[in-house]
Amino acid sequence: MTNENASGGRMEFRTAGVIGAGAWGTALAQVCVRAGLDTTLQAREPQLVETLRTTRANDLYLPGVPLAEGLKFTADLADLGDCDLILAVPPAQHMRATLTAFAPHHRPGVPVVLCSKGVERGTMKLMTEVLAETLPDAPAAVLSGPSFAGEVARGLPTAVTLACADQALGQALLSTLSAPGFRPYLATDLIGAEAGGALKNVLAIACGVSEGRQLGRSAHAALITRGFAEMTRLAVAMGGQAETVAGLCGLGDLVLTCSSPQSRNMSLGLALGQGQTVEQALAGKRSVAEGYESAPAVRALAARLGVETPIAEGIAALLAGEITVDGLIDGLLSRPLKAERV
Ligand SMILES: NC(=O)c1ccc[n+]([C@@H]2O[C@H](COP(=O)([O-])OP(=O)(O)OC[C@H]3O[C@@H](n4cnc5c(N)ncnc54)[C@H](O)[C@@H]3O)[C@@H](O)[C@H]2O)c1
Numbered sequence: 001m002t003n004e005n006a007s008g009g010r011m012e013f014r015t016a017g018v019i020g021a022g023a024w025g026t027a028l029a030q031v032c033v034r035a036g037l038d039t040t041l042q043a044r045e046p047q048l049v050e051t052l053r054t055t056r057a058n059d060l061y062l063p064g065v066p067l068a069e070g071l072k073f074t075a076d077l078a079d080l081g082d083c084d085l086i087l088a089v090p091p092a093q094h095m096r097a098t099l100t101a102f103a104p105h106h107r108p109g110v111p112v113v114l115c116s117k118g119v120e121r122g123t124m125k126l127m128t129e130v131l132a133e134t135l136p137d138a139p140a141a142v143l144s145g146p147s148f149a150g151e152v153a154r155g156l157p158t159a160v161t162l163a164c165a166d167q168a169l170g171q172a173l174l175s176t177l178s179a180p181g182f183r184p185y186l187a188t189d190l191i192g193a194e195a196g197g198a199l200k201n202v203l204a205i206a207c208g209v210s211e212g213r214q215l216g217r218s219a220h221a222a223l224i225t226r227g228f229a230e231m232t233r234l235a236v237a238m239g240g241q242a243e244t245v246a247g248l249c250g251l252g253d254l255v256l257t258c259s260s261p262q263s264r265n266m267s268l269g270l271a272l273g274q275g276q277t278v279e280q281a282l283a284g285k286r287s288v289a290e291g292y293e294s295a296p297a298v299r300a301l302a303a304r305l306g307v308e309t310p311i312a313e314g315i316a317a318l319l320a321g322e323i324t325v326d327g328l329i330d331g332l333l334s335r336p337l338k339a340e341r342v
């Protein structure tokens with residue numbers, strides 16, 4: 001793909017490197033191939049690379065999906081050093097270490113599209129902040145929205161937000177990453193896009209708890225709506241825009257993740273609502289539930305910014321073993337009555 005930037009310079013993206021061969025990295029690599037990019041998918045597990053090459057399937061993280069012809073695989077981050085474009089897709093808590101390992105191979109100016117959803121524990125930083133600290137010469141974009149990896153990998157349609165502060169680069173990435181069935185919409189607000197993706201995972205755990213306790217469709221809808229108010233408040237306090245979280249990366253993804261047990265986050269909540277402990281619900285899981293990982297950071301961030309996030313706060317307390325499911329439900333239902341506003 002060739003695009004012109006504001007100063008008339010041409011931006012060409014012919015090759016893409018996808019870091020992280022979990023379910024989403026694999027699905028996005030499929031999208032890149034469909035978009036016409038010469039694509040290499042990097043897996044950190046050498047034995048997985050072998051399987052990917054021989055079976056052309058990712059049986060570890062995305063079983064049952066035949067992988068696109070032409071997609072290449074590697075375990076070595078150095079092999080992505082020549083790529084025109086990088087998509088970073090490790091779990092959020094591993095983003096810093098992953099980008100640090102990639103840094104010696106990154107060419108200044110090569111954009112990095114951040115596709116992970118979470119807040120770094122300890123630092124409370126967003127993935128764009130982690131990128132700025134690890135690859136300061138990388139223009140950043142955020143790709144986020146309602147997108148179950150299995151569906152996207154199979155070519156089922158969806159639309160997502162692609163946020164990039166540089167309009168010309170954003171426009172170029174938009175046309176580069178659009179593919180049949182994969183429709184990105186452009187935004188400039190990276191913070192809003194990241195906040196939406198990180199918060200929806202924690203809120204989906206709450207919807208799962210509600211489902212597991214059979215609290216009904218009304219409770220489900222109320223949770224999504226009040227959860228969206230929390231997401232908006234927090235995003236705005238972080239410097240994002242309410243308009244962004246009303247889009248695919250916020251409301252869109254919240255609705256998806258809260259509505260299907262395909263979601264790892266919602267199914268974690270379901271298990272808790274049905275009486276399992278956190279340890280039981282997570283036992284043996286190879287895949288990441290980002291809401292579990294990010295909940296303490298979201299809680300700390302909201303406290304630091306003085307933002308009320310009772311649902312996210314309650315989920316963080318439940319996951320930390322500070323309250324029970326009954327305590328969570330009672331706590332939310334007995335809050336002082338007040339005017340309805342975001
Ligand atoms: N699965 C989806 O449908 C989906 C959709 C959109 C966004 N995402 C986001 O994509 C990100 C990755 O999720 P996923 O579903 O691809 O993962 P996954 O659960 O399918 O796989 C786990 C991944 O974690 C990696 N990993 C484990 N330990 C690691 C370490 N120490 N360092 C680096 N990587 C390590 C594994 O190699 C594997 O790639 C998450 O932030 C998730 O929220 C997922």
Ligand SMILES: O=P(O)(O)OC[C@H](O)CO
Nearest residue numbers: 145146147148263264265
């Ligand atoms: O399975 P989850 O809960 O990680 O959700 C996957 C995607 O983020 C949905 O957009």
